[in-house]
Amino acid sequence: MRQAERAHGADRRVDHLISELYQAHALTLVRAAKLLVGDQPSAEDVVQDAFLGLYRALPRLRDHEDVLPYLRTAVINQSRSVLRARRRALRRRVQHEPPACSAESAAMLGEDRRAVLAAVARLPRRAREVLVLRYYLGLPDQEIAAALGVSRGTVSSTASRALAALGRDLREEL
């Protein structure tokens, strides 16, 4: 009985911790995921799955500083899964419309911003991820490398190539 109470107490502490983390980071993560997957419902699912995964992963994480990098990586991996699922559907030749945003989103974005986002959408997946992590979340290259599971050099070169491609696409001199 005492063992069960102890376990219950530990569960409550974990629940509380995850709830606090969610309060602190969920909105930013959903926003970042939205930039990766294109729509809010999928982004919410991505972040929900990341936090569900955190329940399982928490005992493995050595200290609290590991939690946010874990969540970022989980969001990126889940976003990739969403995009993979869409690609699979495309290969099955299921008819679909391109990803759509709400009229609200369309209204909030000016024409220049939409052009930039459309150009970003045409970049390869990893380039998009690097740009979102660097220019939306404002992460240093080292943390981007950790989140993506690549070297810092790869992050740097990917970002350079992505910016060059964007510059060409948007006809802007770097």
Added chain:
Amino acid sequence: MNSLENRLRDAFRADAETVRAGTIPPAPSRPAGRADAVRRRRRARMLIPVAAAAAVLALVTGLSLATSRLGTQVRSAPASPVSSPPASGAWPSGPVHTPVLSARASRGVPASAPAPGVPRFYVTVYNALDGGINHIIVRATASGRAVATIASPARHFFAGMAAPAGDRTFLTAVESNRGCTAQLEWFRLDDRGRPGPLTPLHVTVPRTYGRTGNLAITPDGRTIAYAAYECDGAGEVGVIHLASRQARVWSDPLPNSPTSLSLSADGRWLGYTMGPGGVTSHGVPSVPGGARVLSTSAPPGSLAARSRIVPGGAPWAVLAGGGRALYECTVSPSGSGAQTPVGTLIYGSAPVAGGREHVIARWHGVSVPQCYASLDPAGRYLLVQYPTVAHAAPYWCRPAVLDLRTGRLTDINAPAFSGPLDIAW
């Protein structure tokens, strides 16, 4: 730092901030692992004797109450089937923006007698991420083929779509990228589905912000309802009687957002559903979700206080014909698939005053069930945005026609889309 990087930051921030604080769901609850399951089973075993005792106690209490009532021949009054929602606490501080009817305002949107059968065309307000396109797509119902598109005017976008009866006329709101207003305009399709020019009604309403189901019109084209949001003021619902040039507005604190507007055929009743709300960042208490009905002759003021809650809490509903009944959709969750919720999707009709629902169609095991649909102006068919698992991704829908008399669902051979979208037909 160069200008491209600045543009990137700016674009990312603007796009990301369309996900508003408070609109995301709460933290997920602890997944049921093996240890949890074992613990629950243990707890359940411990609770069996307690539950049995409670059941016996409840039975005895119920029997004694029933006996005492029979003995004194007292009959309790039947519970009121329609209840008023609790009044919300904090009220928005911003102004309510009333519609403006110019001197040239039309007396109605052209309408005619309902056409027989399934409407031949349906129109969708569609927003594509690629290139930021916002346009209206006209599709043939029989083939699903895109017949025409209407591009939004420069620096404006289409938000909302509704149709009066008959002759393929559609009402839309044309909203400015800047500012807080929208113009109501209509267009008509010819018999091949080709749209005529956008024609202004000369009626300005507050910006509706493109929420799904933010416009409704009576079959005769004389009465329009709109829901508007967040132009430095309240969420509001307005009803405009074009023929008499009268307008009334009811406001509600954000983020309690009315959606799925519908009007009874005579324009005397407005139906809408309230989203789950729950946004706390505005410091506004949320109101219960579900369908509501408002008399369009109710005095202006609080939307919540003037409306009646329709029992059942349906997440989607529209008024049928005279406004005494509604078509509604409910979802009964039945579990979870690999990643997505699975449930039973039920379309039915029910009296507004409460009472038994007549089930029209029911589908079990629907992945990510959602309800949004559009009633044709003649009130015989629903264009259902049926959830599809074909994409292995949630929130994708395929359009299908639900015959309200037979419950038969017929696919429209049109592309699936990430829904819900504003569709009228």
